[in-house]
Amino acid sequence: xxxxxxxxxxxxxxxxxxxxxxxxxxxxxxxxxxxxxxxxxxxxxxxxxxxxxxxxxxxxxxxxxxxxxxxxxxxxxxxxxxxxxxxxxxxxxxxxxxxxxxxxxxxxxxxxxxxxxxxxxxxxxxxxxxxxxxxxxxxxxxxxxxxxxxxxxxxxxxxxxxxxxxxxxxxxxxxxxxxxxxxxxxxxxxxxxxxxxxxxxxxxxxxxxxxxxxxxxxxxxxxxxxxxxxxxxxxxxxxxxxxxxxxxxxxxxxxxxxxxxxxxxxxxxxxxxxxxxxxxxxxxxxxxxxxxxxxxxxxxxxxxxxxxxxxxxxxxxxxxxxxxxxxxxxxxxxxxxxxxxxxxxxxxxxxxxxxxxxxxxxxxxxxxxxxxxxxxxxxxxxxxxxxxxxxxxxxxxxxxxxxxxxxxxxxxxxxxxxxxxxxxxxxxxxxxxxxxxxxxxxxxxxxxxxxxxxxxxxxxxxxxxxxxxxxxxxxxxxxxxxxxxxxxxxxxxxxxxxxxxxxxxxxxxxxxxxxxxxxxxxxxxxxxxxxxxxxxxxxxxxxxxxxxxxxxxxxxxxxxxxxxxxxxxxx
Amino acid sequence: xxxxxxxxxxxxxxxxxxxxxxxxxxxxxxxxxxxxxxxxxxxxxxxxxxxxxxxxxxxxxxxxxxxxxxxxxxxxxxxxxxxxxxxxxxxxxxxxxxxxxxxxxxxxxxxxxxxxxxxxxxxxxxxxxxxxxxxxxxxxxxxxxxxxxxxxxxxxxxxxxxxxxxxxxxxxxxxxxxxxxxxxxxxxxxxxxxxxxxxxxxxxxxxxxxxxxxxxxxxxxxxxxxxxxxxxxxxxxxxxxxxxxxxxxxxxxxxxxxxxxxxxxxxxxxxxxxxxxxxxxxxxxxxxxxxxxxxxxxxxxxxxxxxxxxxxxxxxxxxxxxxxxxxxxxxxxxxxxxxxxxxxxxxxxxxxxxxxxxxxxxxxxxxxxxxxxxxxxxxxx
Numbered sequence: 005x006x007x008x009x010x011x012x013x014x015x016x017x018x019x020x021x022x023x024x025x026x027x028x029x030x031x032x033x034x035x036x037x038x039x040x041x042x043x044x045x046x047x048x049x050x051x052x053x054x055x056x057x058x059x060x061x062x063x064x065x066x067x068x069x070x071x072x073x074x075x076x077x078x079x080x081x082x083x084x085x086x087x088x089x090x091x092x093x094x095x096x097x098x099x100x101x102x103x104x105x106x107x108x109x110x111x112x113x114x115x116x117x118x119x120x121x122x123x124x125x126x127x128x129x130x131x132x133x134x135x136x137x138x139x140x141x142x143x144x145x146x147x148x149x150x151x152x153x154x155x156x157x158x159x160x161x162x163x164x165x166x167x168x169x170x171x172x173x174x175x176x177x178x179x180x181x182x183x184x185x186x187x188x189x190x191x192x193x194x195x196x197x198x199x200x201x202x203x204x205x206x207x208x209x210x211x212x213x214x215x216x217x218x219x220x221x222x223x224x225x226x227x228x229x230x231x232x233x234x235x236x237x238x239x240x241x242x243x244x245x246x247x248x249x250x251x252x253x254x255x256x257x258x259x260x261x262x263x264x265x266x267x268x269x270x271x272x273x274x275x276x277x278x279x280x281x282x283x284x285x286x287x288x289x290x291x292x293x294x295x296x297x298x299x300x301x302x303x304x305x306x307x308x309x310x311x312x313x314x315x316x317x318x319x320x321x322x323x324x325x326x327x328x329x330x331x332x333x334x335x336x337x338x339x340x341x342x343x344x345x346x347x348x349x350x351x352x353x354x355x356x357x358x359x360x361x362x363x364x365x366x367x368x369x370x371x372x373x374x375x376x377x378x379x380x381x382x383x384x385x386x387x388x389x390x391x392x393x394x395x396x397x398x399x400x401x402x403x404x405x406x407x408x409x410x411x412x413x414x415x416x417x418x419x420x421x422x423x424x425x426x427x428x429x430x431x432x433x434x435x436x437x438x439x440x441x442x443x444x445x446x447x448x449x450x451x452x453x454x455x456x457x458x459x460x461x462x463x464x465x466x467x468x469x470x471x472x473x474x475x476x477x478x479x480x481x482x483x484x485x486x487x488x489x490x491x492x493x494x495x496x497x498x499x500x501x502x503x504x505x506x507x508x509x510x511x512x513x514x515x516x517x518x519x520x521x522x523x524x525x526x527x528x529x530x531x532x533x534x535x536x537x538x539x540x541x542x543x544x545x546x547x548x549x550x551x552x553x554x555x556x557x558x559x560x561x562x563x564x565x566x567x568x569x570x571x572x573x574x575x
Numbered sequence: 576x577x578x579x580x581x582x583x584x585x586x587x588x589x590x591x592x593x594x595x596x597x598x599x600x601x602x603x604x605x606x607x608x609x610x611x612x613x614x615x616x617x618x619x620x621x622x623x624x625x626x627x628x629x630x631x632x633x634x635x636x637x638x639x640x641x642x643x644x645x646x647x648x649x650x651x652x653x654x655x656x657x658x659x660x661x662x663x664x665x666x667x668x669x670x671x672x673x674x675x676x677x678x679x680x681x682x683x684x685x686x687x688x689x690x691x692x693x694x695x696x697x698x699x700x701x702x703x704x705x706x707x708x709x710x711x712x713x714x715x716x717x718x719x720x721x722x723x724x725x726x727x728x729x730x731x732x733x734x735x736x737x738x739x740x741x742x743x744x745x746x747x748x749x750x751x752x753x754x755x756x757x758x759x760x761x762x763x764x765x766x767x768x769x770x771x772x773x774x775x776x777x778x779x780x781x782x783x784x785x786x787x788x789x790x791x792x793x794x795x796x797x798x799x800x801x802x803x804x805x806x807x808x809x810x811x812x813x814x815x816x817x818x819x820x821x822x823x824x825x826x827x828x829x830x831x832x833x834x835x836x837x838x839x840x841x842x843x844x845x846x847x848x849x850x851x852x853x854x855x856x857x858x859x860x861x862x863x864x865x866x867x868x869x870x871x872x873x874x875x876x877x878x879x880x881x882x883x884x885x886x887x888x889x890x891x892x893x894x895x896x897x898x899x900x901x902x903x904x905x906x907x908x909x910x911x912x913x914x915x916x917x918x919x920x921x922x923x924x925x926x927x928x929x930x931x932x933x934x935x936x937x938x939x940x941x942x943x944x945x946x947x948x949x950x951x952x953x954x955x956x
Contacts, residue, residue, distance in 0.1 A: 465679075465683045467679045470648070470650050470670065470677065471679070472696075473650070473669065474677045474750075475747070476700065477697060478671070481700060485688070485696075486685045490687055571728070572686055572730060
């Protein structure tokens with residue numbers, strides 16, 4: 005500060021400009037109101053439509069809880085409730101210990117190739133859920149390679165559903181448990197070892213309690229995923245009906261909308277429960293770890309590492325194997341009698357009049373959802389987190405943004421049917437169009453993207469907006485020049501997450517697609533119904549490979565973004 | 576570093592005119608109050624700040640100093656009360672409708688923008704030609720002593736350099752008011768000392784009215800024209816550093832700024848108090864009637880050990896208790912020989928320790944200058 009004693013006078017007069025033309029307050033108010041309106045339209049109103057439909061008869065008259073009573077007194081309907089509970093509980097019971105040990109091996113041991121094993125566990129995320137069902141059919145089905153292993157039992161029913169659901173839900177449990185096991189204070193363990201505590205005692209006094217919130221959270225997530233999944237029971241369930249297939253049959257098959265709504269609301273219960281348990285658990289989890297905790301770094305231990313390596317290899321093979329076989333099967337001429345390879349199964353037009361166009365539709369949907377959805381989600385999160393005006397409205401928007409997490413896709417899809425298909429609704433022209441598919445998919449996956457955006461926004465200095473205000477720079481300039489560029493990695497994460505899920509989802513969109521907007525994931529269901537399993541597996545493989553390719557591109561782009569475009573991150 | 580100019584000559588060069596207590600204050604705060612739920616962060620604050628002044632809000636954490644600063648900035652609006660800035664009522668104005676620059680403890684530099692873009696951030700929005708902006712940015716960077724760092728990103732700078740960039744950015748739009756929210760507390764001790772002198776001399780050169788929030792009394796004493804000592808959401812005392820230090824208005828100020836020994840005493844006559852068995856004269860005869868219990872306060876460095884004669888008032892013998900070595904001085908605890916239960920902290924410079932050969936356990940004659948004794952109400956605590 006030694007030089008330049010020149011007083012700062014020259015620019016004083018010229019720089020001062022009167023108050024900005026556009027009042028920030030007004031712009032913020034309009035934007036937050038618009039956000040609330042959009043969220044009400046795409047989330048709140050469809051759910052309201054579902055709720056009110058469940059209280060009406062098929063002529064639209066209010067009948068109170070009569071539909072619920074008739075549901076409870078119809079044995080066939082009630083049996084699918086018990087079926088669903090059975091399948092979901094058993095799957096949770098199988099997946100949880102396996103996923104825990106898997107995550108434990110990844111985080112608390114020194115086995116080689118942890119990154120690879122992590123990736124292997126994540127494979128099912130990139131495929132439509134029903135591909136795991138198709139894969140099991142290839143292996144254990146009536147024409148399965150290892151049919152003899154079933155010892156005469158039928159795959160088509162609870163056994164197949166549970167097996168396929170376990171495959172499909174495994175990565176979600178691993179994801180949560182890996183996080184839970186990463187959050188641990190290494191010093192606790194060191195203190196225990198210094199006192200000569202046995203390994204088993206350390207495990208059940210330190211490791212397990214430390215991860216117990218993760219275990220609870222994972223249990224609820226798996227249970228909810230399974231009970232609300234539509235694709236797998238559709239493909240492999242046979243005559244074994246569950247809630248999700250019931251809802252579909254009631255609405256699409258029998259046009260019994262009120263009963264479909266009742267099933268939807270029953271499906272909502274575990275999801276809502278899981279949502280609140282998860283929130284309570286997260287609050288505790290974060291409180292458990294002090295800022296001064298030292299992360300635990302495992303030390304090599306030959307016997308433990310070898311045992312875990314063996315376990316992890318078997319599980320990874322059990323996950324990747326079926327998907328590999330399904331892809332192989334899609335190239336096979338006549339499974340399992342003529343295993344010579346062919347591309348004929350990929351000539352989709354022979355089994356589905358739409359042919360490859362459904363794949364194009366899916367790509368278009370996923371791209372539009374990623375672009376529009378990410379913009380909406382990130383801007384919305386910014387308004388909620390960083391604009392300090394209108395606290396009540398922002399709290400309301402925050403509530404709406406968290407809501408989709410508690411709503412299974414199938415239930416949201418039903419809500420969309422009831423709301424957008426209603427005669428009185430001027431928006432019913434949207435029904436069956438790509439627009440409604442995009443809107444629905446954005447709403448379906450809103451919350452995870454929203455949380456990602458919030459997390460990244462919370463990491464930014466909260467005074468940026470204050471500084472900008474003092475410099476008379478409106479918040480939208482700071483959003484464009486500073487906040488969005490800083491959050492670019494998170495924005496990419498959201499876009500890829502939304503893209504992959506838009507590609508693979510079946511449950512919500514199956515109610516909403518139109519004649520010329522059929523999606524690839526729905527085509528898989530139809531091809532499977534038509535008995536063209538190889539083509540169904542082929543289409544599912546195409547989707548999976550697309551999703552994996554997008555993910556790999558994302559990893560590469562992330563490196564590029566960090567390396568070149570975000571030079572400012574490096575010292 | 577261009578040493579300190581004498582103040583009067585500086586005032587003449589100031590861009591906005593002289594600091595003057597005759598004219599209307601630049602910033603005028605009346606009955607400002609704010610609560611967070613049941614917690615009263617500000618209790619009816621009245622405060623005037625004049626043009627060109629450097630004012631420090633000093634107090635412990637939670638005393639409301641940052642809340643007051645943010646209310647002045649418009650970042651967190653008060654519940655009631657008014658704020659006038661340059662004769663304009665800005666009580667309800669948004670931050671962008673007020674005229675200030677601000678530096679936060681975290682600096683809040685935009686990490687993805689270069690130093691030059693950070694400093695020019697507020698200028699770009701005013702649609703000035705880019706040549707003019709560049710000139711202004713260079714000028715500001717030279718002013719804060721970072722003339723050749725304009726192409727770097729904040730992460731590539733040291734903490735002290737980041738702080739200077741934040742200061743340059745806050746000054747870029749030539750605001751009439753500069754707000755500093757604990758700007759030095761994230762820095763190393765050495766850098767902090769240097770920057771504090773630089774900031775003070777820069778402020779004097781520019782003459783920009785400045786408010787700094789700090790919990791560091793030494794920083795406030797060294798930098799401020801006036802200090803506003805706050806506690807529990809209220810202003811305890813406003814005054815020059817010297818006034819605050821020499822004549823603390825309340826026990827809180829006496830205790831918070833510098834070290835202070837508190838003793839329970841009883842008023843025994845006009846200008847006379849008794850502590851234990853010691854009778855002492857006090858210069859600042861407070862309006863306490865005889866027999867009132869009071870609290871007597873004095874600073875450890877005011878205890879005299881040299882050139883004490885028979886005429887020296889408040890003279891008594893005391894045993895030197897434990898001695899704590901603190902670098903340039905030692906802190907001793909004195910026990911008056913005729914009042915053993917009274918313990919008084921006294922600081923002796925290392926010089927005095929050596930010259931007088933002070934050792935623990937000695938009995939020495941010491942004295943309290945009557946003008947160094949402060950009398951507060953509320954004895955018996």
